[in-house]
Amino acid sequence: MLASCVTNKELTYFGEKEGDEALIQQSIKLNEKPYRVQIGDLLSINIKSTDAKLVAMFQPVSNENSGSGQSEQTIYYNGFTVSKHGNIEIPIFGELNVLGYTLDEIEDAVKKKLLEEYFNKEEDLFIVVRLAGLRYTIIGEVGSTGIYTLFQDRVNIIEALASAGDITTVGNRKDVLIIRQYPQGQKIHHIDLTSVDAFSSPYYYIQPNDMIYVKPLKQKSLGTGTTLVQSITTVVTVLSLVTSVLVLSRNL
Numbered sequence: 001m002l003a004s005c006v007t008n009k010e011l012t013y014f015g016e017k018e019g020d021e022a023l024i025q026q027s028i029k030l031n032e033k034p035y036r037v038q039i040g041d042l043l044s045i046n047i048k049s050t051d052a053k054l055v056a057m058f059q060p061v062s063n064e065n066s067g068s069g070q071s072e073q074t075i076y077y078n079g080f081t082v083s084k085h086g087n088i089e090i091p092i093f094g095e096l097n098v099l100g101y102t103l104d105e106i107e108d109a110v111k112k113k114l115l116e117e118y119f120n121k122e123e124d125l126f127i128v129v130r131l132a133g134l135r136y137t138i139i140g141e142v143g144s145t146g147i148y149t150l151f152q153d154r155v156n157i158i159e160a161l162a163s164a165g166d167i168t169t170v171g172n173r174k175d176v177l178i179i180r181q182y183p184q185g186q187k188i189h190h191i192d193l194t195s196v197d198a199f200s201s202p203y204y205y206i207q208p209n210d211m212i213y214v215k216p217l218k219q220k221s222l223g224t225g226t227t228l229v230q231s232i233t234t235v236v237t238v239l240s241l242v243t244s245v246l247v248l249s250r251n252l
Contacts, residue, residue: 013173040081040208086099111125
């Protein structure tokens with residue numbers, strides 16, 4: 001009966017010990033590396049200038065329709081997808097290799113070429129490059145499985161899980177799987193969310209197209225309850241049923 005209960009330790013995120021506060025701060029600082037673009041990423045490039053007609057040449061939609069008001073579908077069709085060769089293709093501008101570059105580096109590269117070939121004054125040109133939504137999949141023991149998109153440059157695994165209704169009581173927080181895309185294929189990584197060491201994990205921040213799988217605890221397969229009260233209730237019910245059967249059989 002006791003083995004069927006989910007302990008408090010299995011439900012607690014980032015179990016801290018004395019002196020862990022400094023470790024957390026150091027770990028988060030180590031994880032704050034800029035994201036580098038990968039194959040299959042969808043980029044949003046917004047070019048602004050006092051010369052509206054010239055800007056319109058480089059954008060698939062006009063400035064009036066750009067911004068946070070666009071639907072996810074609109075962003076998908078009007079964004080710039082990184083090809084298998086690591087390139088994006090901007091109207092008039094042509095191809096630009098972005099594989100492995102940060103968003104700031106891509107902004108600088110776009111701005112440099114536009115100033116060299118099309119625009120005259122640097123102060124008249126403003127470039128913003130963003131990931132056009134961070135898309136990921138969550139399956140397993142969570143409140144609501146599915147494919148999610150958050151319009152942020154950085155999303156940690158806790159934010160991703162929260163968007164799916166958090167891990168259920170019978171979800172395994174000690175061994176959450178992250179299936180990540182790489183040029184050579186997919187790899188499976190593990191992260192223990194009950195440990196403060198999760199903050200220093202290279203998988204604490206998710207990446208576009210990640211798949212997060214939360215495995216069930218063994219208590220789920222036992223089926224006798226996730227808390228002590230539930231387990232006792234189940235056992236008492238079974239004992240009552242057995243006793244009733246024995247009494248009835250003797251009377252017969």
